Amino acid sequence: MKVSSPSAFGWASVARLGLVQASIGAIVVLTTSTLNRVMVVELALPALLPGLLLALHYLVQISRPRMGHGSDGGRRRTPWIMGGMGLLSAGGLLATLATVWMATQHWGGILLAVLAFVMIGLGVAAAGTPLLALLAQRVAPERRAAAATLVWIMMIAGFVVTAGTAGHFLEPFSFDRLLTVAAAVCSAACLLTAVALAGLEGAAAVPELAGAETRTQQRQDFAPALRQLWADAEARQFTVFVFVAMLAYSAQDLILEPFVGTVFGLTPGASTRLSGLQHGGALLGMIVAAAAGSRWGGRHWGSLRAWTVGGCLASALMLAGLTLAAAVGEGWPLRAHVFGLGVATGAFSIAAIGSMMRLAGAAGAGTEGLRMGLWGAAQALAFAAGGIVGTGLSDLARWLLGSPAAAYGAVFFLEALLFVWAARLALGIAQAKRQPVPEPVRPHHEAAGVL
Numbered sequence: 088m089k090v091s092s093p094s095a096f097g098w099a100s101v102a103r104l105g106l107v108q109a110s111i112g113a114i115v116v117l118t119t120s121t122l123n124r125v126m127v128v129e130l131a132l133p134a135l136l137p138g139l140l141l142a143l144h145y146l147v148q149i150s151r152p153r154m155g156h157g158s159d160g161g162r163r164r165t166p167w168i169m170g171g172m173g174l175l176s177a178g179g180l181l182a183t184l185a186t187v188w189m190a191t192q193h194w195g196g197i198l199l200a201v202l203a204f205v206m207i208g209l210g211v212a213a214a215g216t217p218l219l220a221l222l223a224q225r226v227a228p229e230r231r232a233a234a235a236t237l238v239w240i241m242m243i244a245g246f247v248v249t250a251g252t253a254g255h256f257l258e259p260f261s262f263d264r265l266l267t268v269a270a271a272v273c274s275a276a277c278l279l280t281a282v283a284l285a286g287l288e289g290a291a292a293v294p295e296l297a298g299a300e301t302r303t304q305q306r307q308d309f310a311p312a313l314r315q316l317w318a319d320a321e322a323r324q325f326t327v328f329v330f331v332a333m334l335a336y337s338a339q340d341l342i343l344e345p346f347v348g349t350v351f352g353l354t355p356g357a358s359t360r361l362s363g364l365q366h367g368g369a370l371l372g373m374i375v376a377a378a379a380g381s382r383w384g385g386r387h388w389g390s391l392r393a394w395t396v397g398g399c400l401a402s403a404l405m406l407a408g409l410t411l412a413a414a415v416g417e418g419w420p421l422r423a424h425v426f427g428l429g430v431a432t433g434a435f436s437i438a439a440i441g442s443m444m445r446l447a448g449a450a451g452a453g454t455e456g457l458r459m460g461l462w463g464a465a466q467a468l469a470f471a472a473g474g475i476v477g478t479g480l481s482d483l484a485r486w487l488l489g490s491p492a493a494a495y496g497a498v499f500f501l502e503a504l505l506f507v508w509a510a511r512l513a514l515g516i517a518q519a520k521r522q523p524v525p526e527p528v529r530p531h532h533e534a535a536g537v538l
Contacts, residue, residue: 096225105238106283109245110276111214114179116246117272122186130189140204147208148467151216155460156309158217159453165284167217172280175210176273178203183269187262216463220456223447235440236377312457325446328512330465335505336432337473342481346495350413361425368429376434391442395513398435403506405431406499413496
């Protein structure tokens with residue numbers, strides 16, 4: 088039986104998905120920023136603890152391909168998104184409770200936090216992967232870069248609004264207030280998600296009942312489907328590109344503020360403002376790349392590829408410049424340089440996401456979730472490794488070179504090389520030849536059923 092073809096999303100529908108992404112970001116920023124500070128400052132725990140919990144929530148997201156494949160086999164993707172948001176909200180509230188518990192029951196609170204951050208990672212995977220798959224499935228090709236920009240801008244808005252609002256209501260600080268604010272944020276995120284998703288996929292998203300057996304079989308065949316996807320040379324090379332590019336991005340993100348504080352003597356407030364300038368540059372880069380992709384990209388991978396490659400090379404150039412900045416010190420145009428780094432990383436990230444959406448539908452309908460899940464897992468693993476790689480290498484280089492400035496400069500140069508490698512990978516993606524993939528061998532009883 089045929090499934091009626093779903094209509095393409097307009098900008099209002101894209102904005103509704105942006106509200107969902109903002110809700111995801113609201114809970115994540117509460118757990119990774121506010122709880123991080125409470126553990127380190129108010130509870131005087133080692134900074135390594137929240138760092139390990141953050142890495143854990145990324146590592147758990149290797150489940151993204153399975154989540155995406157599950158949504159491919161379902162009638163709708165919105166129940167997966169709503170279920171993931173519910174799990175994420177429960178994890179966020181449990182993580183807050185665990186943090187409060189650490190004040191009196193140290194090890195009990197830590198064990199509860201481990202469970203909570205596993206739930207957070209699973210919730211992000213279950214909600215975020217089908218959301219991106221839905222965008223790839225229902226947004227017209229010429230609008231994908233702009234749609235990705237709108238969704239990401241709204242996610243950043245979720246960060247900002249949550250941080251500002253929660254910060255206001257946490258004064259004067261108490262653990263009771265922390266629990267109240269966390270409960271309010273998690274409840275509001277769930278409610279906003281439910282309202283945004285109501286009726287979004289429409290009646291066209293519901294296949295006829297006769298297709299239920301096919302969908303069930305598809306859900307059961309995750310491992311063969313993943314092997315088939317990995318055998319696709321283009322998809323495999325894009326996965327490696329995502330990991331390398333995001334490793335370079337996340338590694339520089341964690342050492343930039345310590346670098347400007349150590350080498351340039353910036354105060355915490357000044358380094359935070361510099362970080363805000365970088366994010367402003369990233370936002371500009373996203374908008375410019377999205378506008379170019381919508382105006383000139385259309386259905387052609389070449390334009391998106393050019394922005395991706397150019398963004399990676401520009402990021403490499405900016406990071407190599409920070410190596411020089413470490414040597415020069417005072418007098419270097421630091422603000423302009425960091426703003427330029429933000430523009431470069433923002434442009435490459437949005438172009439890469441637009442390309443990701445194009446490739447997600449390359450094998451036809453019904454595989455978008457698995458593909459987006461594979462690339463989401465690569466990004467999550469890169470972010471988990473990035474914090475360790477960036478900070479670990481800077482400590483090692485400082486011990487070997489005996490100079491903080493030289494150590495940071497060496498790490499920035501290595502990250503620049505990673506971006507050059509990512510550009511080379513992106514350049515070759517369009518030329519990657521797909522290897523012929525044999526049809527999976529069906530059981531005898533299924534083949535007999537066809538006859």
